[in-house]
Amino acid sequence: MRRVSKITAASIATAALAFTATACGESSTESSGSDGTLKIGMAYDVGGRGDNSFNDSAARGLDKAKAEFKAETKELTAKNGETPADRESRLASLAEGGYNPVIAVGFAYKDAVDKVAAKYPKVNFGLVDSLAEAKNVDNIVFTEEQGSYLAGVAAALKSKDGQIGFIGGVDLPLIKKFAAGFEQGVLETNPKAKVQIQYLSTGSDLSGFGSPDKGKAAAKGMLDKGIDVIYAAAGGSGAGAIEAVAGQKGAWAIGVDSDQAKDPALSKYANSILTSVVKNVDTGVYDLAKSVKDGKPLTGTHTYSLAENGVSLTTTGDHLTDIQAKIDEAKKKIVDGTIKVKTTT
Template identity: 85%
Template sequence: MRRVSKITAAGITAAALALTATACGESSTESNSSSTSSAGTGGKLKVGAAYDVGGRGDNSFNDSAARGLDKAKAELGAEVKELTAKHGETPADREARLVSLAEGGYNPVIAVGFAYKDSVDKVAAKFPKTTFGLVDSVSEAKNVDSIVFTEEQGSYLAGVAAALKSKDGKVGFIGGVDLPLIKKFAAGFEQGVKETKPSASVQIQYLTTGTDLSGFGSPDKGKHAAQGMLDKGIDVIYAAAGGSGAGAIEAVAAKKGTWAIGVDSDQAKDPALSKYAASILTSVVKNVDTGVFELSKSVKDGKPLVGVHTYSLAENGVSLTTTGDHLKDIQAQLDAAKKKIVDGQIRVKTTI
């Protein structure tokens, strides 16, 4: 089933898609074989997942995908295999991870993270009867379901919340790496802040640059960056930095009267961060789990989803969490902003 996106996703590709990071010491395996799942013809569904750095338990992006796998196990009876990238790996390592899942009969094989883009393109061509999922990037391969999100829209709402909750109009954004994908978060956040409170200031900082993707898995760097912002009087900090965001949240929680904004998962509910819940204003949730589950179900039903699908604000692909009721006093303003985005009255930027 070819699926057509309601919102164009091509803008997230750019140079970031060629970047890779993380490692498991595997090597690429050449294969011209094809793998098919017996799901859809009465067989057991086998779902393979290739996580980015941090994997299950990162309290953020990968965990959102993991929830989709858990749902597939619970509701579809799926057998699941999960592999995780490590720091310092080569493109061949990513390819080998995907090949091992496809050769093992897993279908779909879901690559979690834009850094898998080139690897998915190559491996999907070798296994035309296997359906692949690619999160946060777009592949032209006919047997790939590209699962992307309007991160900028959710981030705009976070900007509205930050502007309304900040005492002095000083807010900060911490991005894991200065990539086009993360700049979507920054652009939407800054726009939301400025259009809500024009006098407000937004400090934007990235933990690493270029091909150094350690900014997504270094809580110490996140904590240090947040502390620097707090020292300058910034009282609301939004971190779109994967596992590094946990460090930022920890720093904010240590200073009374300040707020942290989480990302990808409801970080106030995460067991590892629950002790900081009172300081987490909200989280910009990216429902990766929905995309993972829908793809898995489509394969089981014998009608695999392929093509590009953008999970937007209109279809709850991105949203703000309300854990702790910290947004209750500004919910009306947030609802109004959301309606304007959905109706097209507000066009959210994707670049700074």
Template identity: 85%
Template sequence: MRRVSKIAAACTVSAALAFTATACGEASTESTGSDSDQMKIGMAYDVGGRGDNSFNDSAARGLDKAKAEFDAETKELTAKSGETPADREQRLASLAEGGYNPVIGVGFAYSDAIAKVAKSHPDTTFGLIDSVSDAKNVSSIVFTEEQGSYLAGVAAALKSKDGQVGFIGGVDLPLIKKFAAGFQQGVTETNPKAKVQIQYLSTGSDLSGFGSPDKGEAAAKGMLDKGADVIFAAAGGSGAGAIEAVAGKKGAWSIGVDSDQAKDPALSKYADTIMTSVVKNVDSGVFDLVKSVKDGKPMTGTQTYSLAEDGVSLTTTGDHLKDVQAKIDEAKKKIVDGSIKVKTTT
């Protein structure tokens, strides 16, 4: 199991990149038997669910690994746009009442719902990804997104021809600002003359910025027109539009997020222009939690997956980073040993 640091203080409320603004969920139930002793794992996905080739799919990989290793029964529910807080609560409660343990909420939008449902189901262990709960039977699984983004900034600064780069955030929420802050710091500390354009696709309670590829495409085209030749999009489904736009500009690079987007079947045709992706290993957090429940020692409190534990990383698909890998590795070492302190706000 990957080493995980536990912290007592609540950290910045995180936001799933494929954010939940959702409606009544759809269920996909898989049962592998009727043994009453069989482990049952419940998963409540964010918008997009399994198959989004990004945030949710990373969680799904952890679920699949646990299912195979522990011969577990699983049930998966997926959120949709427009749902109410009560819908999220009902989704989690239905899993807990069905005997699923642990029950995992993928994305910070489940934080309020888990706080309520965990209290009424004290014998169930809940997992909350990308946010922090102080409930005694909840394991909060969070990541140092800013550290992975710093490394992406180093790469962007070194690969850009004239130091003009861009960052597209889905919504101006704390988590997305962590991505922006780390990226900007990595760029400017590598090339002090570089300029970083930062744009958010929506603000406040308007969550459309996480699911609008057309907005991502338009934002990327605007940045390209202003001279940017490397664009990092931390914008959920909207990022696909940015990646497509960048692919249409000769000599430009895009940077993906959450999963290795160069391997995304829907985006693989753009793999030659996807420089790297900032990956959050949500699958590790999911598997670690399930294993702890299986072992009879459920994780609770906050589990922080950092760069030191490979909780965040840069992908190397296509070998696009090979000419700058040494400098990226040097920056990683400095972050891990504390020589570089990465900011979480711009």
């Protein structure tokens, strides 16, 4: 039996109602498989494979499962401007095509998963970052606030004067978890520090997750105010923030979801990337695929927490070496419950 989380889905579900993206122009890649081959369908959120962040983490899990199980895969990607029905159609097309499991990446798929999973009770679905109610769904969620708290500790210890910034893609409950944990980590490490929080877009405007120019402009504005550590939880927009920080001597960027210092598109900025808060979506995707392959599909809700390495800080570049002991101390306190990390600011 897998551990069932007691997290409340209400706030995330509310945000999901407003979150939309487009079916037209969706991209797909497909590989041929013989009869009896595991077929995995993946529905990415806006940005898709190649976003250097959240979707790419899911893609790594798919790639691992494909290689290990010689699986057949199909990948579809949401675009800005679609209707909720387009998300349902995307998932239904994968289920109709015999793909099992069908994995939806991003809380925006919550309502679509509920509807489509009910229509295809023999298909196993995965939902990343939200909680669906259907019995044939594996809800894959993470304690983003815990990893962000550790990033806050690192930011507070590395900032010269405690002027720190957070850039969120969209002001939605999920992204606010990142902001809450980060701010708490900063202030509990340095009570005199100040954290400026800025969101790139609001409500149903998803441009905040896919506009590097907006991320760059927001970071530039913070740098001009003397902020010297900036954490961007903004999907593809975060690349712009990292670029801006790299142009400011003595400033640090904190990446998200993937080890962004190792990303080919961002590696030239690696010396300015203090760390990245990794959310191991790939582990959740792989675990579900393996469970279906083994004939024991995972269902219910599993929370990938700091305690089980569901979230973590990267150490690429060894920029944390001088403060690692304090980060480890904070991690231990979170894991043993001494530190309770907030999920709202």
